[in-house]
Amino acid sequence: MVIDFSNRENRFITLDDISEEYVLDIRNKSKNDLYYPTYHIAPPHGLLNDPNGLVYHEGIHHIFYQWFPLGPVHGLKHWYHLSTKDFIHYTDHGVALKPDTLYDQHGCFSGGALSQEDYLVIYYTGNVKDEEGKFVQVQCIAQCDSHGVIHKKGPIIYPDFNLTTYNFRDPVPYRKDDEIYLFVGAENVDHEGTILLYKQELEDVSLVRPLQLDVSNFGYMWECPSYFELEGRGILLFAPQGATSEDPNEFNNVFSVVYLIGDHLNFDTGDFKHQRYVEMDKGFDFYAPQVYQDEQGRQIMYGWLGNSKSAYPTDRNMWAHMLTIPRELSIKGRYLLQSPLAELKDLRHSSRRLQSKSEIHRRGFEIEGTLQETFRFSIVNAEGDAIEFYSDREMYTLDRSNMTELYATEYGTVRQAHRHYDMVQSIRIFVDASSIEIFVDEGMTVFTSRFFLTGEWTIETEGITGFIHDLSPIQVKEVTE
DSSP states (O other): OOOOTTSGGGGGOOGGGSOHHHHHHHHHHHHTOTTOOSSSOOOSSEEEEEEEEEEEETTEEEEEEEEETTSSSOOSOEEEEEEESSSSEEEEEEEEEOSOSTTTTTOEEOOOEEEETTEEEEEEEEEEEOTTSOEEEEEEEEEEOTTSOEEEEEEEEOOOTTTEEEEEEEEEEEEETTEEEEEEEEEETTSOEEEEEEEEETTEEEEEEEOBOSOOSOOSEEEEEEEEEETTEEEEEEEEETOOOSSTTSSOSSSOOEEEEESOOOTTTOBOOBOOOEESOOSSSOEEEEEEEOTTOOEEEEEEESOSSOOOGGGGGTEEOEEOOOEEEEEETTEEEEEEOGGGGGGEEEEEEOOSEEEOSSSEEEEEEEEEEEEEEEEEETTOOEEEEEEOSSEEEEEOTTOSSOOOGGGOSEEEEEOSOOSSEEEEEEEESSEEEEEEGGGTEEEEEEOOOOSOEEEEEEEEEEEEEEEOOOEEEEOOO
16 A cells, blocks of 8 residues: 555544554665664654653653654654653653544644653644634643553643634743743734743643744744753743844754743743844754753753655655754853763764774764864765765855755755854764764754765765764664553
């Protein structure tokens, strides 16, 4: 059986309507793909997008993500659930939320989670098609018990069309002084992006106010809000769909993500005094990040390593996208610093010095090195196909115009960013089969991208000294009855 997803009605076929043989076939195609990652979280088959419900609870990190199981397209969304104690060994809990009620029958969209006594409280957007064919989005609540079983409780916030259009989604909770607040992304009635702040008291949820921010004419819809406090500052992340800039190196992706650093948010009034926005990632494939705090007080972030508009070479093998590596966030001045989570060093299998030409033993590796004022880093195959990252002191450039398999060229094949430090500095690069994550300027500047090179690889470098660390795969164990 081959499902024709160009017929958009087929994107609402449920898992229950599909044979086990079909699921096994697309699972095998996905896992046997040359481009399937080894140490990133990726779907068993079908499409992964936003990280959801990130939370630390009773010694365990819980990671959910949006998932359409039947193919590499955006269809009937579920939540999938993994957990880990060390970011090396994972438990696969399988499907967490299914679109199986009247209020979420056309998809369980993004949201967040809170640790509450001996269970998790989950917030998500239920998607329902109305009589006019429009999707009405309601904010819903559920509980995840100690066995990983989800108990849906129903809608808690309905859309107010005097405030917003049908674009009203992605509830993310935040606990402040034992009070629970919700941030919900939206498009207001003037077709401008906004974030609505709600307060939850037991079963009652009331609107505080739309957040009062010092930005205007900044896109038509603000998705995936995520607020946290760190080092005495308040930080707000969101995705301003439709935002533009006079800087030619900003907002070149399908959609981009920004952050605002300022004073603590005033939860009584919704006022947030902040500095100018900063674009969070300068690569091609980064969206919908979410942040949570663990027992060490670390602010940990995952993002979606993909985008919603491009066809990828992996589509032919019935899977699409992955999550970024987990990153710890810190602050320096007006910038967030992103650092690969320390636990990832435990993935290192073997290490060797970086040469001007270095053979690659496995497709999952890390580069840890020191940059000169000018440098060049390339991954090249025997045919001369390559992806390159380099700098002329003033700018960084990531060039994937010479990949074996080009895609999404309508959005360009080169990304650039202004360089914060033109002197000797460190670099870390994580490569995993078809993804690259580059951390420079102490993590002020990050490039996250997919790339597609066939054959055997060689690394070629100029102006970089350091090491190649071959990385072992993460270990994922499925829950058995």
